[in-house]
Amino acid sequence: MPDLLDWRATLHPQQVAIEVAGVDRLTFADWATGAYTVAAALRHRGVRRGDRVGLLFGARDWTRFAVAYCGVLRAGGVAVPLSDRLAAGQLAYALTHCAATAVVAGTDRPEPPVPADLPVWNCADLLATAATGAPRPDDPSAAPRPGDLAQILYTSGTTGRPKGVAASHANLTAGAPTHPRRLALAHSRRFLHAFAIGTNAGQTMLVNALTAKAGALTLPRFTPVRFARLVEADGTGTVFVVPSVAVELLDSGALAGRDTSGVQLIGSTAAPLAPAVAARLAEAFPQATIVNYYTSTEAAPAQTTMIYDPSRRDAVGRPVGGQLMVADADGNPLPAGTTGDVWLRAPFPRAYYRDEAANRVTFRQGWVRMGDVGRVDADGYLYLTDRHQDVIKTGAFKVSTLEVEAALYEHALVAEAAVVGVPHPVLGSAVAAAVVPRSPSGPDRLTLPVLRGFLADRLADYQLPARLLLLDRLPRNEGGKVLKRQLIDLFDA
Structure with a gap:
């Protein structure tokens, strides 16, 4: 470095x-x-x-x-x-x-x-x-030498106590340019972000500052208006967001009347980008290519990238900077179209610091178990079903929270949505949706029967939410990920 x-x-x-x-x-x-x-x-x-x-x-x-x-x-x-x-x-x-x-x-x-x-x-x-x-x-x-440890990043802890993810200099510089003509983001003079220090997304921006032709631009405190001003500023050709920031920016009205034609790339990372939100970004930034990045603190720099494509609304892309595999419980590769565990592989892999037990579960011969369930189609595109721990088992069915959330985002009054499984005496778990209304009138008009009616043509009956919670905001960590365990506690209360 x-x-x-x-x-x-x-x-x-x-x-x-x-x-x-x-x-x-x-x-x-x-x-x-x-x-x-x-x-x-x-x-x-x-x-x-x-x-x-x-x-x-x-x-x-x-x-x-x-x-x-x-x-x-x-x-x-x-x-x-x-x-x-x-x-x-x-x-x-x-x-x-x-x-x-x-x-x-x-x-x-x-x-x-x-x-x-x-x-x-x-x-x-x-x-x-x-x-x-x-x-x-x-x-x-x-x-330092290439194999020396360079950094330890502590994960967000959405599934338990945070783990320290160790990366070597070789890992951080994998794929770095060696010629001035190969600097990244050459279409921009500056790339804009509002990622927190200490997150994997933030560290990616730091490395970008070293490897991109564009300079990094950020702000001391995020607000939609301040961010929108920088979007419009001369030279801002690339904007990086997490989905929650994208939603807040779009719903705030801060982009109204602003010239966004200079932005040629919108990159979303850290959490799944709902297709409805991607479509709104494409409308707000008509000259920009909308790209969704799928990776993790453990797997970086391996990732999949997906240019927004209405014909492949739910795909998260094909691998870049590494390899992709969907495997069974024993780690054996599965054929295209079969659902299983998602694995990514990067050169010079990372590892958990001082946690050999967790390493044996997550890392295997350079491969990283992502903790997600998904499938790869015949063209090599990855489709996520859900996080392992988030899949809702209700009666005889398994429900993808990502699929239900994507459908909820299509409702005009839903600003943000998160779906969890809550205990049910007969079914084991029931589908529960936490929703942030988009307008002041939203709480009066977003009722459980209304949402179930809206979703009836989009989801199977066993996927429809049985409980609804309206919130002012969803609980999130520094990286923008929803803290679903806290949501479950809110439903319990």
């Missing part, structure tokens, strides 16, 4: 690599210089090869986070990106689990507070402090 930064700093020293709108800009030259300075300061303070260093930053600190991240790697350490929006218990667990030696933060007194036994160093202080007598960060004894 440090070599990649040096390459860009040599090619484009004065180009803006990352910009936080209204806050700060970072050129490649300043990024490289800052990383060298931070690396020297860290080694002077005792950080050695393989030491884990927590990086605790907020959205307005993307430029300093980028400098600190590459500084840790240049010092031979392992970066552990962490959002300042974590709960104190979540932060303490991550730092304890990875046995961090220190924390680099964006402020002197970070929130949430860091455990008292760990030193906390302000990134600004590291940049300002001369590391007198420190070993040169590019000394062979400190320089």
